[in-house]
Amino acid sequence: MSLDKKIEMGYYKVIKKKLDLDDVLTEELGQLGKYQIMTILMVSFPVIFASMATNEYIFSTARIPTRCLIPQCDGDNPEYAPEWVLNAIPGSSMDSFDNCARYRNSSAASGGAGQCAKEWFDSTQTEPCDEYVYQNTLTIVYDFALACEEWKRSQIGSLRIVGAMLVQPITGYISDRWGRRVALILNTFNAGCLGLVRSFVHSYEWFLVTEILEAAVGGAAFMSCYILVTELAGPQHRVIAGATMSTILAFGQVVLGLVAWGVPAWRPMTRVIYAPHLLIVTYFWIMTESVRWLMSKGRYEESEAILKRIAKTNKKSLSDKSLQALRNSTEAQKLKEKLNEPWLVIQVIRSPTMLLRCVVMPILWITTGLVYGGLNINSVNLSGNRYLNYIYVALVEIPGYWTAILLLDRIGRKPVLIGGYWLCAGCQFAFALIPSGYNGLSLAFYLVGKYAISTVATSAFVYAAELYPTKYRHSLFAFTSTVSRLGPIVTPLTPAMALTIWEHFPSVLFGSFALLSGLLLLLTPETLGIKLPDTMEEAEQSSLRTRK
Structure with missing residues (x-):
């Protein structure tokens, strides 16, 4: 008809x-x-x-790799990794040496550029750098002297x-x-x-x-x-x-x-x-x-x-x-x-249904922003080409988004969100437990975790749009997004956490939040098949209204 x-x-x-x-x-x-x-x-x-x-x-x-400037060894145009670098700077190989410290001088001897005897330094004592040599000049780390x-x-x-x-x-x-x-x-x-x-x-x-x-x-x-x-x-x-x-x-x-x-x-x-x-x-x-x-x-x-x-x-x-x-x-x-309608905050407080949604949804978005952004930022610190790693991590999002398309209208919003959070959590915990040296396996779990959180990201947007009414949708989206920024605020700090706390601390943090978010979704309604609500009253009843 x-x-x-x-x-x-x-x-x-x-x-x-x-x-x-x-x-x-x-x-x-x-x-x-x-x-x-x-x-x-x-x-x-x-x-x-x-x-x-x-x-x-x-x-x-x-981050730009750096080393201490060694005045008695470096010339006017110092090389980042000269052959003598391990004589003056602690390290295990030419590709792995301290970025922020050097051995103390054991003598006043010096030579021309390229000459740097091991005997000139006391390898039992180290000291912080006075000046630095940068591997490249590509980022603000060089321009604004942010080494270490x-x-x-x-x-x-x-x-x-x-x-x-x-x-x-x-x-x-x-x-x-x-x-x-x-x-x-x-x-x-x-x-x-x-x-x-x-x-x-x-x-x-x-x-x-x-x-x-x-x-x-x-x-x-x-x-x-x-x-x-x-x-x-x-x-x-x-x-x-x-x-x-x-x-x-x-x-x-x-x-x-x-x-x-x-x-x-x-x-x-x-x-x-x-x-x-x-x-x-x-x-x-x-x-x-x-x-x-x-x-x-x-x-x-x-x-x-x-x-x-x-x-x-x-x-x-x-x-x-x-x-x-x-x-x-x-x-x-x-x-x-x-x-004269009541202030939006008052309307939400008066509605237990909307209040619950306005508590749970920001937490879900905190997790999504924390994990999604954290995996992006840390991808440039994985072994290999930083640009390719970043592109791989971005590309794996796309099948995650289209997985949402295939499943959201078939099995519902909540199963996709819960499954995505918990798959991501499992991958993060696995990534933290894999021994060093298994780079291929680690990258695989890393990418699957990004795939899972990408499925969650697009599903969470759809889910929130169906929980909030048209009249206040952007305002409630804005509130949810504002609170959720607590997650992304932490993500840029996670590389520093990995250096100063524990290498796999970010992965355990991501996994824990993803596990919690999956549990919180058990408190919210399924919205599969509903009409997009226009008013607060329709939004409150949205879990009961389905399109035939």
Whole structure:
């Protein structure tokens, strides 16, 4: 039976349920037609560059191997690993020696460049370096003299995440107040401007300031794109739309690895990454606003124009009776806007169902951000080519996202999330227990763990979108994302933890959080087959409403 016929027969009145956008997408416009695909292609540009900007610091602040400068042995252009290095510096081989200490002098003897007798040093005593020789000059470690300043280097990523905590509620308010498109354009443009400024700074302090500011005013472009796309897709194709967005995000990381490999020096690399961001201003004229958001604000004329455009692009027919039913629904929403509703925090506190979701979901996202980001950051410290390792770890995300597509609509959201968390936990514990020397096996568990957490990442976005109502979706997403930044704040510090606490401490930390998150999911409802809730009341009942 057509949607038009259902309306004419009073079907929606009988079941006491208003006509909504999901009904129109399912019955008339198409759940993932040409228009939705064009929108996904359009947001691919800001998503790719948002992914690159979010992870660029992994390469621009990467550790550079160093050694002490030995004045009596080094010439004007010192070599990082000369033949005599083990005479003056503790180490086991030419490829493995101390980066931050040297043997004490046992005599005042010295020679020309290339001459460095073992007898000139007391191998029973060491002392810290006065000056350093760097293996290369590619990152800020060289420019800002951060040799052996591991915590100072690592905290850049953590403080960037602090900035990202600020951007989520701000962007959530902008998005829910002025629209998804405005939030997307502002974030992308701000990130581009501050990224370019950072490429010209000449001090550690200003680098840190611009890193934090960029995240604070430009770090939520992906969230805006994701919400815009999922609000436009029909309920049966929302998972595909979400996984596609995550795949594009992973592709952005692959592009970052290739750019960093091709342009390894951090200043030109930063300019290559951030300059294209400025083109986002064109989206004011070429991208339309979210129809669902417009309807939630009672802006019927604008939403009707876009719905007609969707119908034309998808080569579908949109009936006048559907438009009238949507108008009635929109006018009702417009009247609700005029009522004095309680503050969102009060509404959540008054609802035990929503309060539980607002407690559990941030913890799940903390885990996802901690493990996902931690595996990315630590990948450049694995043995082998750092750029290829990073690309491998990014590429393995893609099958994880599409595994979510295959399973979420078949076995449900919760089984996929629980299974993904627990598979990841098992891989992390196994990685920590594998003896040294089994590099191939270690890499295999590392990649499977990244695959599992990637399946979780895209599933968690879909799950949260189905638990939160349209009217407050971005605000609640922003709250969840803001709290979840506690996980990513820790991830840049994990390489330093591995050096100072225990080599496998990060893996055990990741595995423990993943195990806990799987258990917490037992407290939340299954959302397979539900309509995307528009109001707080619908969200509370979402676990009881399924689409037939």
